[in-house]
Amino acid sequence: MAGHLVLKKADFFASAAQPVAVADRYPQNIFAEHTHDFCELVLVWRGNGLHVLNDRPYRITCGDLFYIRAEDRHSYESVNGLVLHNIIYCPERLKLNVDWNDLLHSARAAGEDPRWRLSSHGMAQARQIIGQLEHESVKTDALSVCLTESLFLQLCILLRRHRYQSQDATGPDSSETLDLLMAALGKSLDSAFELAQFCQRHQVAERHLRQLFRQQTGMSISQYLRQLRICQAQDLLRHSELLIGDIATRCGFEDSNYFSVVFTKETGMTPRMWRQRYTLHLSNC
Structure with missing residues (x-):
């Protein structure tokens, strides 16, 4: 769809070498449809809103987790005290020897709900890592860049371990x-x-x-x-x-x-x- 907003990595990352940044939304306001030249993880802490992802609406609330690719189109509508974190990252800047694609983008059938939920226990652990990540990701020295990616890997593993699909009552910590x-x-x-x-x-x-x-x-x-x-x-x-x-x-x-x-x-x-x-x-x- 032509004419939508494109968010640029230059506006969000501390340096051209930094692979990850944290954008807190306290609260998340209504935001028009957009894409990015980076990817992001969206984790909802509180409140509710309408998240439209690739033309499909999702009513989101605490514990909802989305993996957003750069080419995905999404917007936020009719928000009500919606509080979330956007963990944004550039795949080409990740240097650790990890299968990031498998970790972040599990194969999903066409039309399958892309939304995951994070268990209550997982949310508590994720908050701690995101706090550290937010602190390190604004620095530009080599050690901070390395630590930022290491923390991001911890977060991704944690999300993979504690996430479950919204229709699944047998997920971790259920x-x-x-x-x-x-x-x-x-x-x-x-x-x-x-x-x-x-x-x-x-x-x-x-x-x-x-x-x-x-x-x-x-x-x-x-x-x-x-x-x-x-x-x-x-x-x-x-x-x-x-x-x-x-x-x-x-x-x-x-x-x-x-x-x-x-x-x-x-x-x-x-x-x-x-x-x-x-x-x-x-x-x-």
């Missing part, structure tokens, strides 16, 4: 209740989610879990699940020829009229208008 809840919600896009049953199964107080979820994400559990379903509906409307009623069913709405009401409230346009918007855009390209 004993954490919030991790289990996120996994359960990720698997409930096309079916009902019973919070009371979840709390009984995992022996956690429902009120406490609701409070914890809102504290970490800035949303209620039902709001988050609804946003996940709307994001999936947006993607299906844009990239499939399914009937709107079938999309409603796939996104957990038994009534297509109710789906249309919710979709319109969340996006500002009806499902039909949303689909036509992109159909017209493609026909004019």
Whole structure:
């Protein structure tokens, strides 16, 4: 897509030799679609927002992890107290004898969700490494450049060890209740989610879990699940020829009229208008 913003490495790195830099977003504001001439890791600490990656919307919140390639197009929309770190890096500047491509870009099937989640335990460890990385990456001496890459390698290994896909309830450290809840919600896009049953199964107080979820994400559990379903509906409307009623069913709405009401409230346009918007855009390209 022509005309989008391209972020340049010269504006972010301490020197032409430094391979990694840390850009904290406290908070992350709305940011128009852009690409980079570098790559980045995006790790969300708190709040929520709409992350649009290569035309696909994702409702993101604490623990979400994205690996962004230089050529990927992405933007941030409708943010709500969204706090994240961008760990940006130049692959051509990495010198350690490591298979970086395998470590950072595991093979994914076409259309597979590129989002990972980082376990609560992994997030706590990542914070410490990122703090060190942020301190060293602004220096330009040879030892700091070397240490920066070493810390980046530690971070990448940590992320690989503690990450899991949002639909996977068997990932590392899945004993954490919030991790289990996120996994359960990720698997409930096309079916009902019973919070009371979840709390009984995992022996956690429902009120406490609701409070914890809102504290970490800035949303209620039902709001988050609804946003996940709307994001999936947006993607299906844009990239499939399914009937709107079938999309409603796939996104957990038994009534297509109710789906249309919710979709319109969340996006500002009806499902039909949303689909036509992109159909017209493609026909004019």
